Amino acid sequence: MRIDLHTHSTASDGTDTPAELVHRAAAAGLDVVALTDHDTTRGHTEALAALPEGLTLVTGAELSCRLDGVGLHMLAYLFDPEEPELLRERELVRDDRVPRARAMVGKLQDLGVSVEWTQVARIAGDGSVGRPHIAEALVELGVVDSVSGAFTPDWLADGGRAYVEKHELDPFTAIRLVKAAGGVTVFAHPLAVKRGRTVPESVIAELAAHGLDGIEVDHMDHDEATRTRLRGLAGELGLLTTGSSDYHGSRKTCRLGEYTTDPEIYGEITRRATGAFPVPGTGGTRP
Numbered sequence: 001m002r003i004d005l006h007t008h009s010t011a012s013d014g015t016d017t018p019a020e021l022v023h024r025a026a027a028a029g030l031d032v033v034a035l036t037d038h039d040t041t042r043g044h045t046e047a048l049a050a051l052p053e054g055l056t057l058v059t060g061a062e063l064s065c066r067l068d069g070v071g072l073h074m075l076a077y078l079f080d081p082e083e084p085e086l087l088r089e090r091e092l093v094r095d096d097r098v099p100r101a102r103a104m105v106g107k108l109q110d111l112g113v114s115v116e117w118t119q120v121a122r123i124a125g126d127g128s129v130g131r132p133h134i135a136e137a138l139v140e141l142g143v144v145d146s147v148s149g150a151f152t153p154d155w156l157a158d159g160g161r162a163y164v165e166k167h168e169l170d171p172f173t174a175i176r177l178v179k180a181a182g183g184v185t186v187f188a189h190p191l192a193v194k195r196g197r198t199v200p201e202s203v204i205a206e207l208a209a210h211g212l213d214g215i216e217v218d219h220m221d222h223d224e225a226t227r228t229r230l231r232g233l234a235g236e237l238g239l240l241t242t243g244s245s246d247y248h249g250s251r252k253t254c255r256l257g258e259y260t261t262d263p264e265i266y267g268e269i270t271r272r273a274t275g276a277f278p279v280p281g282t283g284g285t286r287p
Contacts, residue, residue, distance in 0.1 A: 079183025182275025
């Protein structure tokens with residue numbers, strides 16, 4: 001089995017619609033794919049309706065969290081999307097996205113960049129607007145060469161000149177809420193230092209003590225030494241280890257199935273979940 005547990009669609013900051021994503025996942029030879037858009041489950045219905053035969057969908061989300069000034073992302077799998085407290089927190093994050101993005105556009109304009117809100121809104125389309133959309137606007141304007149090139153202290157990185165904070169969950173609260181909704185939690189790319197500051201390993205140990213299920217080890221932003229280090233830490237803390245592409249369509253260079261999760265780990269994730277269950281495809285509609 002080939003299992004990719006971290007992908008994004010146009011429901012957040014990917015470039016494939018949910019329907020396109022599941023068909024491309026099947027074409028890439030995946031058996032299981034998780035749709036984990038940022039702070040939203042809005043793409044699940046479309047993905048399920050289009051799910052090809054032979055591909056199983058794991059429903060999820062990537063929750064925006066912050067601890068002691070450091071941003072971190074929590075992958076939440078197979079939770080009840082209607083659980084009231086978790087739904088309320090996701091809505092708070094979602095509702096803060098437009099004011100935050102507008103404020104970042106204003107900061108960029110103050111820095112002399114000729115970006116306009118209409119340009120960012122066009123790029124975001126129906127998705128949950130965020131920094132990747134603003135970064136793409138900077139690419140269009142020739143300010144930076146790539147989306148990743150916008151995530152620097154000069155521009156959109158945490159604490160950067162055009163950065164604006166947003167409403168984010170405390171990760172311990174996120175774990176509690178996902179657990180209460182019957183879900184499973186995996187800390188996404190925990191040592192991706194190229195993205196900015198990361199939390200120390202002692203925090204990962206604290207999260208494990210508070211119910212964290214696993215850590216994402218095999219990821220494009222972890223080199224081999226980091227993966228080895230994380231596997232050792234996971235063994236010490238009794239955490240599951242996953243591998244995923246973090247696919248965003250054409251917005252990033254990673255490919256569907258570039259990194260995958262061991263079937264035994266996937267089986268354990270599904271065994272722990274009570275809020276929702278993986279859905280096998282039955283030959284859904286094509287996009």
